[in-house]
Amino acid sequence: MKKAILSVFLGFFFFNMSYAQKYFGKTYTATKNVDEFYDPADVEKEYTVMGKTELAKGFRSLEKTQQKIIDLAKEKGADGIIFSIEEEVLGTSSSTGGSVNEKKKNKTTVVGSSTTMDLKEKKIRATFIKYKE
Numbered sequence: 408m409k410k411a412i413l414s415v416f417l418g419f420f421f422f423n424m425s426y427a428q429k430y431f432g433k434t435y436t437a438t439k440n441v442d443e444f445y446d447p448a449d450v451e452k453e454y455t456v457m458g459k460t461e462l463a464k465g466f467r468s469l470e471k472t473q474q475k476i477i478d479l480a481k482e483k484g485a486d487g488i489i490f491s492i493e494e495e496v497l498g499t500s501s502s503t504g505g506s507v508n509e510k511k512k513n514k515t516t517v518v519g520s521s522t523t524m525d526l527k528e529k530k531i532r533a534t535f536i537k538y539k540e
Contacts, residue, residue, distance in 0.1 A: 428479055432458015432535060435484025441477055442487035447534075450487065454536040457485060463495075463530045476533045485535035498526045 435457070444450050460479060462472055473490065480488050503521045 428460055428462060428475065430458055430460045430479060430483060430535075432456075432483070433537075434458075435537065438481050438484050438486060441480045441485055443477070444487060444489045445491070447489055450489065450536065453539040454487065455539060456534055457537045458483060458535045459533065460535070461530055461532045463528055469531070472531055476531070480533070480535050483535060484537070486538045487536045489534040489536060491532045491534075493530045493532065494527050495530060500524045500526055 442450075460476060462476070469492075476488065476490070501521065501523045503519065506518050508518070
C-alpha cells in the first residue's frame with residue numbers, strides 16, 4: 408500500500424515538474440487579449456520585450472502548450488507573444504554491427520554496418536511584448 412501511494416505521489420510530482428513553466432521578465436496588470444506572432448517582423452506596432460519563457464519538455468500537444476503560454480502571457484500582462492519552435496541536438500548516438508560468414512571452405516565474408524542518429528529536443532520559446540503607447 409505504501410509503495411502504491413509513493414508511486415502515485417512521485418508520478419504526480421514528475422508530471423507537474425515536466426509541465427512547469429518558467430518566466431523571466433516584468434509583470435504588468437493582467438490582460439484579456441494577447442496578439443500572437445511567429446516572426447518579430449510581423450509586429451506592426453512599436454513594442455518592448457517584457458519577458459521570455461521556454462518549454463522544452465513535457466508537452467504532448469503543440470496546441471495545448473501554445474494555449475498554456477497564452478494564458479501565462481495574459482496573467483503577466485503581455486499585449487503580444489512572439490512564438491518560435493526550435494530543435495536542439497543534444498548528442499549523437501552511434502551503433503555498429505557486423506557478421507561473419509564462413510560457409511565456404513577457404514572463403515570468409517564479413518559484413519559490417521554503422522548507424523548514427525542525432526538525439527533531438529524540441530523547444531517552444533515565447534517572447535512576451537508590451538506595446539509602446
